[in-house]
Amino acid sequence: MAEKVLVISSSLRNSSNSEILARQAARGAEEAGHDVEFISLKDKTLYFCKGCLACQKTMKCVINDDASEICGKVGGCDVLIFASPIYYYELCGQLKTLLDRCNPLYPSDYRFRDVYLITASAEDGDEVYRTAAGGMQGWVDCFEKARLVKVLSGGGLSEPADAQKNEAYLKEAYELGKNI
Numbered sequence: 001m002a003e004k005v006l007v008i009s010s011s012l013r014n015s016s017n018s019e020i021l022a023r024q025a026a027r028g029a030e031e032a033g034h035d036v037e038f039i040s041l042k043d044k045t046l047y048f049c050k051g052c053l054a055c056q057k058t059m060k061c062v063i064n065d066d067a068s069e070i071c072g073k074v075g076g077c078d079v080l081i082f083a084s085p086i087y088y089y090e091l092c093g094q095l096k097t098l099l100d101r102c103n104p105l106y107p108s109d110y111r112f113r114d115v116y117l118i119t120a121s122a123e124d125g126d127e128v129y130r131t132a133a134g135g136m137q138g139w140v141d142c143f144e145k146a147r148l149v150k151v152l153s154g155g156g157l158s159e160p161a162d163a164q165k166n167e168a169y170l171k172e173a174y175e176l177g178k179n180i
């Protein structure tokens, strides 16, 4: 059955490795017949959550920027694929900010169920992305009907477009999307 898949790429650099892998996953999902939307945070304005919690009553954020529209799309899809560079062994700040700004979804009848995370990092090894995966898991755990299905960690990717040369990661990312 065709699912509504939302891919959110959070790296702000050109020829981003995590974005290259996210686009592969999007291609796989499209070829599997899903309805795919790709969003990059590159051209978006996202302010930090103020923590006022007004959204828990109104289901709307008091801040007027691009987060509201993205949050609406997050709440309305079946499958989420987030892509993040690893910054200091964590999710990048811009993705964390977006996750915080999705707080209006917490009391809502959100639709998403399956969540995926794709990371890119210079170093390789489980310990490099573990904290970032934990952060993602923490967000997903707050949405009881959702689950973190898979984390694809692209280690050893340092320079822009390094991912383009890594056939194994490209294939893994494509398969991730294809197998949704």
Ligand SMILES: Cc1cc2nc3c(=O)[nH]c(=O)nc-3n(C[C@H](O)[C@H](O)[C@H](O)COP(=O)(O)O)c2cc1C
Pocket (backbone or CB within 6 Å): 011, 012, 013, 015, 016, 017, 018, 019, 084, 085, 086, 087, 088, 089, 090, 120, 121, 122, 123, 124, 128, 157, 158, 159, 160, 161
């Ligand atoms: C602020 C900053 C912090 C970083 N921290 C780490 C790190 O802790 N571990 C690591 O392996 N790579 C680290 N890197 C390297 C990036 O994760 C790596 O270049 C990755 O390919 C970037 O992904 P992108 O091309 O999708 O932006 C860091 C890069 C920056 C700019």
